[in-house]
Amino acid sequence: MKLEMKVDYNPGETGDFLRVDEVRCTGCGRCRMFCTRDVWVRQGSVYRPVNLKDCVECGACWNVCEADAVIFGEPRGGTGVRFTYG
Amino acid sequence: MADFDVIIVGAGCAGPAAAKKSAELGLKTLLLEKAAVPGQKNVSGTCLNSAALVDADLHYLMDGPVEREIREMRTYHIAADRTTAFHEIPTKGILLLSVRRDEFDAWHTEQAKRAGATVQLATSVVDIVEQQGCVRGVVTDKGERHVASVVIDAGGVNSIVGRKAGLIPKRGGHNMILYTTINVYLGREVVDERFGDCIEYYLSEGIQHKTWPWIFPKREVVTIGTGGYMDDRLISGDFPSVNTYMQNFLDLPLVRKKLEGGRIAAWGLHLEFDDVLEQRVKNGLILTGEAGGFVQPFLGEGMPEAFFTGIYAAQAAARAIEAGDVSRERLEESYDDLIESNLFMQAFRYVAAANKESILSMEDGQIVSMMQNVVMGGGFITNVLHNKWMRAAREENLEPLREAYDFMDFIQPYREIGGDFEQIYRERKKR
Numbered sequence: 001m002k003l004e005m006k007v008d009y010n011p012g013e014t015g016d017f018l019r020v021d022e023v024r025c026t027g028c029g030r031c032r033m034f035c036t037r038d039v040w041v042r043q044g045s046v047y048r049p050v051n052l053k054d055c056v057e058c059g060a061c062w063n064v065c066e067a068d069a070v071i072f073g074e075p076r077g078g079t080g081v082r083f084t085y086g
Numbered sequence: 087m088a089d090f091d092v093i094i095v096g097a098g099c100a101g102p103a104a105a106k107k108s109a110e111l112g113l114k115t116l117l118l119e120k121a122a123v124p125g126q127k128n129v130s131g132t133c134l135n136s137a138a139l140v141d142a143d144l145h146y147l148m149d150g151p152v153e154r155e156i157r158e159m160r161t162y163h164i165a166a167d168r169t170t171a172f173h174e175i176p177t178k179g180i181l182l183l184s185v186r187r188d189e190f191d192a193w194h195t196e197q198a199k200r201a202g203a204t205v206q207l208a209t210s211v212v213d214i215v216e217q218q219g220c221v222r223g224v225v226t227d228k229g230e231r232h233v234a235s236v237v238i239d240a241g242g243v244n245s246i247v248g249r250k251a252g253l254i255p256k257r258g259g260h261n262m263i264l265y266t267t268i269n270v271y272l273g274r275e276v277v278d279e280r281f282g283d284c285i286e287y288y289l290s291e292g293i294q295h296k297t298w299p300w301i302f303p304k305r306e307v308v309t310i311g312t313g314g315y316m317d318d319r320l321i322s323g324d325f326p327s328v329n330t331y332m333q334n335f336l337d338l339p340l341v342r343k344k345l346e347g348g349r350i351a352a353w354g355l356h357l358e359f360d361d362v363l364e365q366r367v368k369n370g371l372i373l374t375g376e377a378g379g380f381v382q383p384f385l386g387e388g389m390p391e392a393f394f395t396g397i398y399a400a401q402a403a404a405r406a407i408e409a410g411d412v413s414r415e416r417l418e419e420s421y422d423d424l425i426e427s428n429l430f431m432q433a434f435r436y437v438a439a440a441n442k443e444s445i446l447s448m449e450d451g452q453i454v455s456m457m458q459n460v461v462m463g464g465g466f467i468t469n470v471l472h473n474k475w476m477r478a479a480r481e482e483n484l485e486p487l488r489e490a491y492d493f494m495d496f497i498q499p500y501r502e503i504g505g506d507f508e509q510i511y512r513e514r515k516k517r
Contacts, residue, residue: 073212
């Protein structure tokens with residue numbers, strides 16, 4: 001059985017609930033390293049959550065960012081990732 | 087003037103428990119949940135432990151929607167040369183109730199509503215209201231500002247309430263467990279036949295790092311989880327990603343056979359922290375469940391802790407409101423008392439710490455072979471070893487312990503099941 005990352009999302013705009021503070025970002029890439037979903041992409045000297053639509057809201061990037069450059073809020077109510085069985 | 091006596095943020099395990107209790111205690115209660123259906127933001131906690139549900143506070147949870155009653159438990163230790171299985175079959179009794187979180191949490195939220203709590207779904211809390219060092223309320227994504235005497239945070243591991251209040255720190259990847267889960271659809275008959283009412287745990291090299299992969303049967307699907315404990319080596323990239331662990335797990339011949347014909351229906355990811363928060367209460371605010379750091383990752387345990395702390399937070403809030411004092415000291419006094427008098431929580435914290443100590447003390451592969459030594463040769467040898475170990479402890483005498491290890495060395499050559507016998511046997515048969 002080949003692992004597939006099948007993820008379900010609610011319809012609706014999540015808003016920019018995950019952002020980068022480009023002044024603080026040191027470009028270390030830990031956010032990318034801990035992201036299972038390839039949300040973070042290097043652009044120039046900083047990382048940006050380019051693939052935000054693939055985010056599963058785990059918060060690993062926020063937790064591991066030593067520069068406090070990851071701004072991690074909440075998607076708009078009723079939007080974002082949707083799990084079933086837990 | 088407060089809109090509510092208590093506002094609870096998050097309708098996972100702790101939130102509805104807190105809201106229900108708070109409403110039952112006669113408090114004007116508001117429960118806010120970001121998902122449209124409670125439970126749809128949850129990626130862990132899929133089996134309710136019956137050892138916790140016997141507590142009278144949690145009896146009502148037995149009325150919730152259950153996928154399967156779990157009565158047996160199997161643990162596989164898989165090394166290159168053999169697989170060893172422990173299979174525990176209690177004569178009577180249910181070990182766990184297997185649930186799906188979207189249905190269970192939605193049902194639980196309905197119970198809070200029936201008790202009189204106001205429930206608002208599809209509402210994200212984006213900020214807290216703080217005045218003179220006291221949490222007074224929350225702000226939602228719709229721009230509403232709700233004020234209450236006490237806010238109960240049940241917003242999970244990364245809760246914005248606890249973070250804004252300065253109680254949930256950034257853990258920096260340390261003491262962090264990243265868990266990935268999948269649902270494999272097999273259909274009810276196949277799940278019945280291959281798993282029945284038995285949950286399974288596994289340990290082998292390359293399928294986890296310091297965690298225990300599991301397969302939990304639901305009605306028509308099985309959920310599978312594995313992950314990695316973040317230590318310095320994992321952070322520096324010396325270990326594969328959790329998805330690699332999952333793929334390696336799925337590739338084990340034993341697992342492949344159990345999942346044959348199935349299809350992956352969903353994938354999920356969860357973050358857990360194994361550290362107790364320094365402070366879980368602030369003026370006007372109580373943190374519960376995972377937000378309060380009450381999960382026990384080294385036991386795969388967290389739902390009972392969430393139910394209990396939700397209920398206790400509501401009780402602490404009620405007492406403080408009645409006394410007209412919602413200060414940290416006042417709230418903490420009752421909250422901590424209730425937690426400390428809960429034997430289940432105390433016992434499981436102790437067991438989790440012991441398990442953590444042992445699992446971190448050696449490589450996963452070494453644990454597999456140690457466990458296989460303990461059960462080697464089936465009942466006869468295991469019986470001798472256990473008897474000597476226990477006697478040594480009871481008598482505070484090292485001699486039986488030495489005998490046990492001599493015995494293990496002595497028996498070791500006979501434990502090798504190589505191809506020699508089979509080869510000779512086949513050749514003789516041919517003649």
